[in-house]
Amino acid sequence: MRTKAAPWLFAAPAIVFFVLFLVLPIGYTIYLSFRGFHIEGGGAFGRRVEAFVGLDNYHATLTDAEFLAGFGRVLLYGIVSIPTVLGLALLFALLLDTPRVRARGFARTAIFLPYAVPGVIASLMWGFLYLPSTSPINYLAERLHAGPLDFFSEPVLYFSLANIALWSGVGFNMIIIYTSLRAIPSTVYEAARLDGASEVQIAWRIKIPLVAPALVLTGLFSVIGTLQLYNEPATVRPMTSTISRSWSPLMEIYEEAFAGDNLGGAAASSVVLALGILVISLLLLRFLQRRTFGGNA
Incomplete structure (x- = not known):
């Protein structure tokens, strides 16, 4: 009995935290999504009562033009940020892995x-660097008669926000890719050098294909992080009128919950x-696995 119970006792703290901080919040969120408020009684004496509203909240979400537009803005942001972050992370990892x-x-x-x-601090720092009144970039541009520059105008806004993502994303992804590179046996590189391969050829034909799993992982993390975009636009929003309160889906959810007092929606x-x-x-993981590991993935 002790032998059978020992694994469960060791796993019990993790299971408890998993249930308390993941399973229960998800369950309560799903429960709230079917709840809503209506006025009961009417007139001056009407009461705001919470009740079961079925799929009304989901219908309102799927027909909310601003919520759907937020996905379009996040898509444009991802087209700019994801390739740049992963490309620089891969480049730095390959440079650090060179022998000399x-x-x-x-x-x-x-x-x-x-x-x-922290992402909020980085967003604030870059936000002040983008502001015309505090930006040293604008100061130099004006002295060179090339300014002022508006970093918050569209479509420049997407590049400005993507630049903030570079601040932390490149280093994190670089460590993952670099760790994968260090796990490759050095004999593979030695054999390639004996065959006359240059460092560029080794990187392109050996290193990049062998770290494909790490690239898939970092790519998946980047896509998930992009869809959850909140910190950067929410932090710099008070500095510009270009970013609305519902610019991204998560910002729309926050406004609906705390400004609109609509927890069900x-x-x-x-x-x-x-x-x-x-x-x-x-879908992305399945597609990348097939392209990376072949049809048997």
């Missing part, structure tokens, strides 16, 4: 260090967003 690179430890730490800066929108992320992640 100097100060490898310092460079690795310097590239990863911005990831330790916000819960339904959260469920729709979560299901959308799940479906997109599964």
Whole structure:
């Protein structure tokens, strides 16, 4: 009995935290998504009563033009940010993995260090760098008669927000790819060099194909993070009128829950967003596995 119970006892703390902080919140969110408020009694004496509303909240979410437009804006942001972040992360990882690179430890730490800066602080810092009144970039542009520059105008706004994502995303993804590169046996590279392969050929024909699983993982994380975009636009929103309160789906959910006092609608929108992320992640993972590992994946 002790032998059978021991694994469950060791796993019990993790199971308890998993249920308390994941299963129960998800269950309560789904419950709230079927609830809503209506006025009971009418007139001056009407009461606001919570009741079961069926699929009304989901219908309102799926027909909300602003909520759907938020997905379009996030899609444009992802087209700019995801390839840039992953491309730079792969480039830095390959450069750090070359045999003659100097100060490898310092460079690795310097590239990863911005990831330790909270996203809100990074967004505030870049927001002030974008503001015409405080931006040194604008100051130099005006002195060169090339300004002022408006970093919050469309479509420049998407590049400005993507630049904030570079601040932390590159270092995090670079560490994942670099760790995968270090796991490749050095004998593979030695054999390629004996065959006359250059470092560029080794990187393109050996390293990149062998770290494909790491690229799939970082790509999936980037897509999920893009669909959950909130910190960057919400932090710089007070600095510009270009970003509305419902610019991204998560911002719309926040406004609906706390500004509109519509927890049922916000819960339904959260469920729709979560299901959308799940479906997109599964489809993308399946597609990348087939392209990377062949038809038997």
